[in-house]
Amino acid sequence: MTTLKDLVTFYRRRIKEKQPNGPYRFAGYSASSILAFYMAKEFERNDDVVSQLVMLDHLPSLFLHQIPPEGPTRRDEFIMAGIEVMFSLMVWDTSRNSSIDVLRAALNGNGGLPIHRLAMNTARDVMGMIADFCFRPSVEQWMESMGEVRAPVTVYVAEKGARLLPVPEEEREDLGASRWVPGARVVRVPGGHMDFLEHELVIAGLQEGYI
Known part of the structure; x- marks a missing residue:
C-alpha cells in the first residue's frame, strides 16, 4: 500500500x-x-x-500549514516537518519526552532498538502518503468538504x-x-x-x- x-x-x-x-x-x-x-x-x-x-x-x-514550496526536495521536507512536529508534541508532553532522543537516533540510523527503527520507518512511510495526498491540486477543496460529513x-x-x-x-x-x-x-x-x-x-x- x-x-x-x-x-x-x-x-x-x-x-x-x-x-x-x-x-x-x-x-x-x-x-x-x-x-x-x-x-x-x-x-x-x-x-x-x-x-x-x-x-x-x-x-x-x-x-x-506545513506544505513546503515547490522544489525537488519538497516531499522529503514535508516528511521531516511532520516528524519534527511529532517530536515537538512529545517534548511538550512530560509523560513521553524521555523517548525523543532514542527515536531521533533511530530516525538517523545510528541508534535505537528494532522497535524504534520500525516506528520511524513507519512514520516516514505514512507521512510520505500524507505528503502525496496534500500535494494534489484539489487538496484544499477536499479539506473544505470535511464540513459536509x-x-x-x-x-x-x-x-x-x-x-x-x-x-x-x-x-x-x-x-x-x-x-x-x-x-x-x-x-x-x-x-x-x-x-x-x-x-x-x-x-x-x-x-x-x-x-
Missing part, C-alpha cells in the same frame, strides 16, 4: 468483513486524523451510516498539545474546527498530546451512548 486511498480501501474491506452493516464509528488520533476523516467520507459516499467521528488533538487541515464530529483539543504548534492564531484554540468543520463539538482537555488520552473527558466522551 503506497497511498492513503490504498489504506482506506484496505481498511474499509476489512471492516465490512467484520461488520457488514453500520452504523460505524471512527476516531483519528494525531496524524491519523486524515485517515479517519477519509474513512468516514468514503463510508458515507457508499451510503453507510457513520454515527461518530472523533478527532483526537488534530485535524487534517493542520497539514496545510453527515456524522457528528467531536474534536478533543489537548491544552499542551497540537494547539501549541505554529498555526494561524484564529485556528489555535479549536485547531481550525470552526473554520473547516463548523458543526463540530470542541472539547478542551488538560494535558499533553499523549497523556490527555487518559483524561476522563476523553474516555467518557468516546464511550457515551455506547457503553
